[in-house]
Amino acid sequence: LMNYVGFDTITKQIERRLLKQGFALNLMVVGRSGLGKSTLVNTLFASHLVDSKAARRPNTAEHHRSTIEIHNVSHLIEENGVRLRLSITDTPGYGDLINNQNCWEPITKYIKEQYSSYLRKELTPARERYIKDTRIHAVLFFINPSGHSLSPLDIIVMRRISEVANLIPIIGKSDCLTPEERHAFKDRIRAELDFHKIRAFPEREERLLNDRIRAMLPFAVIGSERNIVVDGKAVRGRRTRWGTVNVEDPEHCEYTALRDFLTRTHLQDLIETTGLVHYEAFRTKQLMALKE
Numbered sequence: 048l049m050n051y052v053g054f055d056t057i058t059k060q061i062e063r064r065l066l067k068q069g070f071a072l073n074l075m076v077v078g079r080s081g082l083g084k085s086t087l088v089n090t091l092f093a094s095h096l097v098d099s100k101a102a103r104r105p106n107t108a109e110h111h112r113s114t115i116e117i118h119n120v121s122h123l124i125e126e127n128g129v130r131l132r133l134s135i136t137d138t139p140g141y142g143d144l145i146n147n148q149n150c151w152e153p154i155t156k157y158i159k160e161q162y163s164s165y166l167r168k169e170l171t172p173a174r175e176r177y178i179k180d181t182r183i184h185a186v187l188f189f190i191n192p193s194g195h196s197l198s199p200l201d202i203i204v205m206r207r208i209s210e211v212a213n214l215i216p217i218i219g220k221s222d223c224l225t226p227e228e229r230h231a232f233k234d235r236i237r238a239e240l241d242f243h244k245i246r247a248f249p250e251r252e253e254r255l256l257n258d259r260i261r262a263m264l265p266f267a268v269i270g271s272e273r274n275i276v277v278d279g280k281a282v283r284g285r286r287t288r289w290g291t292v293n294v295e296d297p298e299h300c301e302y303t304a305l306r307d308f309l310t311r312t313h314l315q316d317l318i319e320t321t322g323l324v325h326y327e328a329f330r331t332k333q334l335m336a337l338k339e
């Protein structure tokens with residue numbers, strides 16, 4: 048007992064500190080315009096919000112709106128006394144121009160700028176104990192629900208993103224696909240990602256742990272900023288060719304699976320991979336350049 052220094056309590060201390068300070072999760076949505084990115088941003092945690100503040104308030108009219116610049120919305124979510132500061136960076140649709148060369152650059156530039164600002168703060172001698180983390184922990188990449196295959200441009204952009212951040216492919220507006228089409232499309236996308244060696248999160252090393260999740264990828268989501276009435280109850284939903292869709296119903300849409308994936312099962316993993324893999328690679332490169 049004399050040798051006991053209470054080292055083991057550190058796990059509890061960390062937990063308590065984290066609980067108090069809360070977690071920060073920074074997401075980014077990327078994809079061609081009109082795939083439902085902004086709608087999903089406004090739907091994703093709508094029913095869980097404590098407060099929200101938008102750097103630039105998005106237009107509430109769902110129809111005549113297009114995202115013209117990168118902007119942030121930040122939400123505070125609280126569950127059982129645990130706080131999650133969720134920030135979502137919405138980006139304009141890329142690939143709308145005739146010449147789409149380097150159209151992903153504003154996106155990767157933004158991601159690297161966050162690394163760069165974190166690194167500057169880290170290198171400041173009198174650094175704050177708690178550095179505000181704006182590093183992007185996951186990029187939700189929206190795939191067109193064509194039912195066919197990925198476009199060459201999507202492949203290029205996904206590759207670029209996967210080199211600097213955790214890439215999570217998502218099928219947008221998946222109410223455009225029947226369940227059969229959706230399954231076949233997912234299989235095809237997974238095969239294409241493998242073929243092009245694009246590393247989507249979670250990575251292969253954790254195969255066993257993540258097999259169930261990998262089989263679901265890419266998540267097929269449906270977004271809506273409107274309520275519809277189903278069985279006399281108002282729910283977030285959409286009317287489609289096949290009837291009504293409740294976006295919170297896992298039978299209809301994998302939106303709740305995506306939400307659980309991001310905030311419950313893989314939150315810590317996303318944050319750690321960002322810091323230990325992506326940021327670390329950036330940091331090493333920067334510091335090497337400084338030495339030369």
Ligand code: GDP
Pocket residue numbers: 079080081082083084085086087109110112113114140219220221222223268269270271285
């Ligand atoms: P963004 O350009 O990717 O940000 O797309 P928006 O979120 O602005 O949505 C473009 C249009 O698609 C809007 O008219 C939305 O109402 C509609 N929309 C958004 N999500 C869905 C969806 O899941 N299914 C269907 N059918 N339409 C959607």
Ligand code: MG
Pocket residue numbers: 084085086113114137138139140
């Ligand atoms: Mg938009």
